[in-house]
Amino acid sequence: MSHNQCIGVLTSGGDCPGLNAVIRGVVTSAEQLGYDCVGFLRGYEGLVDPVCYIPLNKKNTSGILNQGGTILGSTNKGRFAATVGVQDRVNIKPELLEGVATTMRQLNIAGLICIGGDGSLAVAQQFHEFGIPVIGVPKTIDNDLSATAFTFGFDSAVACATDALDRLRTTAESHQRVMVLEVMGRHAGWIALYSGIAGGADVILIPEIPWTFDHVCDTILDRDQEGKRFTLIVVAEGAELPDGDIVVQEGAKEGCGQVRLGGISALVAREIERRLRRDTRTAVLGHLQRGGPPTTFDRVLATQFGAHAVRMVCEGRFGEMVCYDPPDINCVPIMQAVNRLSQVERDSSAVQAARALGISFGDCPTQNSPFRRTVFVGAARFEEALAEEASQDATAAESFAQCETLVDEALAT
Numbered sequence: 001m002s003h004n005q006c007i008g009v010l011t012s013g014g015d016c017p018g019l020n021a022v023i024r025g026v027v028t029s030a031e032q033l034g035y036d037c038v039g040f041l042r043g044y045e046g047l048v049d050p051v052c053y054i055p056l057n058k059k060n061t062s063g064i065l066n067q068g069g070t071i072l073g074s075t076n077k078g079r080f081a082a083t084v085g086v087q088d089r090v091n092i093k094p095e096l097l098e099g100v101a102t103t104m105r106q107l108n109i110a111g112l113i114c115i116g117g118d119g120s121l122a123v124a125q126q127f128h129e130f131g132i133p134v135i136g137v138p139k140t141i142d143n144d145l146s147a148t149a150f151t152f153g154f155d156s157a158v159a160c161a162t163d164a165l166d167r168l169r170t171t172a173e174s175h176q177r178v179m180v181l182e183v184m185g186r187h188a189g190w191i192a193l194y195s196g197i198a199g200g201a202d203v204i205l206i207p208e209i210p211w212t213f214d215h216v217c218d219t220i221l222d223r224d225q226e227g228k229r230f231t232l233i234v235v236a237e238g239a240e241l242p243d244g245d246i247v248v249q250e251g252a253k254e255g256c257g258q259v260r261l262g263g264i265s266a267l268v269a270r271e272i273e274r275r276l277r278r279d280t281r282t283a284v285l286g287h288l289q290r291g292g293p294p295t296t297f298d299r300v301l302a303t304q305f306g307a308h309a310v311r312m313v314c315e316g317r318f319g320e321m322v323c324y325d326p327p328d329i330n331c332v333p334i335m336q337a338v339n340r341l342s343q344v345e346r347d348s349s350a351v352q353a354a355r356a357l358g359i360s361f362g363d364c365p366t367q368n369s370p371f372r373r374t375v376f377v378g379a380a381r382f383e384e385a386l387a388e389e390a391s392q393d394a395t396a397a398e399s400f401a402q403c404e405t406l407v408d409e410a411l412a413t
């Protein structure tokens with residue numbers, strides 16, 4: 001059965017593992033329902049002036065399930081860059097929107113499936129408001145989109161960062177060094193948190209939890225005392241320094257006008273070396289986190305997203321986005337996803353589990369913990385908690401002093 005209607009698909013913004021799996025999911029399920037498919041090239045750019053697309057079918061999307069990147073190309077720059085900063089939108093020019101609507105009519109496109117992160121979905125939202133039939137599919141390694149439990153690409157990035165930690169552990173241990181691994185994630189600490197837990201990090205520094213060098217150094221010294229003379233630190237690129245600064249790559253702007261984050265690991269390492277005179281090294285994972293084959297989880301999630309997006313076209317659910325609502329795949333208005341960044345909750349179970357394992361977030365150990373929250377329930381408990389905290393501080397100061405002596409002695413020999 002063919003009703004000659006077509007489904008359009010495009011990948012926009014930074015790439016991530018699983019994009020091709022979505023494309024394959026879209027094309028295969030669309031063909032089964034009798035739709036033709038076209039893929040627009042280089043994100044939204046391919047939609048207009050000049051219109052650039054390729055027909056997609058089961059044959060030319062076969063074998064791409066496990067391929068990283070995107071066969072359609074992508075960009076986070078250009079005429080359709082809709083985000084300047086968090087919740088700071090730029091309006092797409094009306095003549096461009098008009099051009100896209102014309103392309104849709106000329107190619108007889110029943111629905112346009114836009115696979116992208118928050119900036120790209122903000123464009124999709126503007127298309128929807130202009131009357132262009134769009135469906136959103138959330139992708140990003142950062143996992144910072146609201147309204148979906150996970151985005152595809154995240155699990156693959158975490159796997160990459162976890163593998164890096166496994167590797168850094170052995171060399172850190174051999175040389176009794178502090179290792180600082182810098183991971184991506186923009187203003188969300190998901191990659192750092194999950195890889196830190198999975199890779200057995202000792203310290204995790206994320207944008208959502210304010211931290212200090214004193215506490216980071218205390219953790220290193222505590223480990224020394226335990227006889228573990230190496231420390232693994234994971235720092236999210238968007239973590240704020242204790243003075244509130246965010247570290248950006250000098251002179252660099254992201255394509256859509258956002259600053260390009262990066263470089264915090266070097267500052268963290270330098271300060272640790274200055275304070276403790278400990279051999280400290282850094283590793284910046286960068287775009288390794290975005291490349292390579294998707295993990296099993298991402299392949300399954302991406303495939304389900306693709307198939308569900310086609311179903312949504314059939315049902316006319318335009319202006320909505322596929323989402324993962326475990327264990328189901330569902331849909332929500334795109335607006336819900338782009339309204340607010342999804343960040344790590346300070347008292348989430350993942351953070352609590354990490355703390356329970358002794359992982360430091362570079363903050364006061366009792367701050368943000370469940371114990372801290374009970375502090376305010378009653379005055380008696382409050383006093384008790386303060387006393388507990390003071391005694392912990394005294395022990396920390398004592399162990400710090402002992403360790404300093406040990407370090408000095410070791411350096412002198």
Ligand code: F6P
Pocket residue numbers: 014076117140141142184185186237254255260261290
């Ligand atoms: O949003 C995905 C992401 O990889 C961020 O984690 C990172 O800050 C940014 O994109 C890097 O962008 P670019 O590929 O433009 O360097």
